Amino acid sequence: xxxxxxxxxxxxxxxxxxxxxxxxxxxxxxxxxxxxxxxxxxxxxxxxxxxxxxxxxxxxxxxxxxxxxxxxxxxxxxxxxxxxxxxxxxxxxxxxxxxxxxxxxxxxxxxxxxxxxxxx
Amino acid sequence: xxxxxxxxxxxxxxxxxxxxxxxxxxxxxxxxxxxxxxxxxxxxxxxxxxxxxxxxxxxxxxxxxxxxxxxxxxxxxxxxxxxxxxxxxxxxxxxxxxxxxxxxxxxxxxxxxxxxx
Numbered sequence: 001x002x003x004x005x006x007x008x009x010x011x012x013x014x015x016x017x018x019x020x021x022x023x024x025x026x027x028x029x030x031x032x033x034x035x036x037x038x039x040x041x042x043x044x045x046x047x048x049x050x051x052x053x054x055x056x057x058x059x060x061x062x063x064x065x066x067x068x069x070x071x072x073x074x075x076x077x078x079x080x081x082x083x084x085x086x087x088x089x090x091x092x093x094x095x096x097x098x099x100x101x102x103x104x105x106x107x108x109x110x111x112x113x114x115x116x117x118x119x120x
Numbered sequence: 121x122x123x124x125x126x127x128x129x130x131x132x133x134x135x136x137x138x139x140x141x142x143x144x145x146x147x148x149x150x151x152x153x154x155x156x157x158x159x160x161x162x163x164x165x166x167x168x169x170x171x172x173x174x175x176x177x178x179x180x181x182x183x184x185x186x187x188x189x190x191x192x193x194x195x196x197x198x199x200x201x202x203x204x205x206x207x208x209x210x211x212x213x214x215x216x217x218x219x220x221x222x223x224x225x226x227x228x229x230x231x232x233x234x235x236x237x
Binding site (some may be wrong): 037041043044045093106107108109110111113 | 145162164165211215228
């Protein structure tokens with residue numbers, strides 16, 4: 001069975017601080033996909049990143065960066081110089097590959113979510 | 121970009137009534153759609169996988185007779201909550217998977233907030 005654990009239930013920081021959201025996953029699959037989503041108060045999920053298990057390269061996108069460590073089954077998310085607009089619930093998710101080639105993914109298993117509050 | 125809509129965005133109903141929620145892929149065809157449920161301050165939990173033209177696959181613990189799913193076309197899946205009760209009050213979110221496997225993307229709808237009085 002697949003499992004995603006986000007141990008941090010809530011994080012509170014002051015604007016301009018860096019913050020890292022942790023995500024640890026469990027899966028028996030050798031090919032899988034990892035995701036991060038942002039859910040603002042409106043409820044709509046905002047896609048942030050997708051990474052497949054073949055690609056352990058870390059990624060940076062503006063103030064966002066992701067650290068994928070297969071050896072520790074972790075996929076952590078860092079926001080640099082946080083802003084008030086970053087306040088939201090952040091979900092890490094995992095999906096198994098749906099085909100033999102591992103080029104397609106299916107249903108998502110979500111972590112419990114981390115509530116991030118950035119104070120001015 | 122690919123857009124998934126849900127209708128209605130919110131609904132309030134009386135206990136015992138049935139409510140239908142629509143999930144539409146507006147600019148792409150989706151052979152597979154997923155239905156998730158999110159209770160307040162909790163995570164998203166998959167309810168069922170809906171495949172066009174076939175019966176939905178329900179997750180363990182989800183009553184298929186209570187949550188009726190119909191995926192009649194490549195752009196529309198519906199979730200009907202039958203005989204809704206207050207404990208069914210939740211945020212229901214669908215996602216749609218692009219029919220072309222090579223275009224390996226799923227897109228989430230904006231969600232439907234159901235309140236059962």
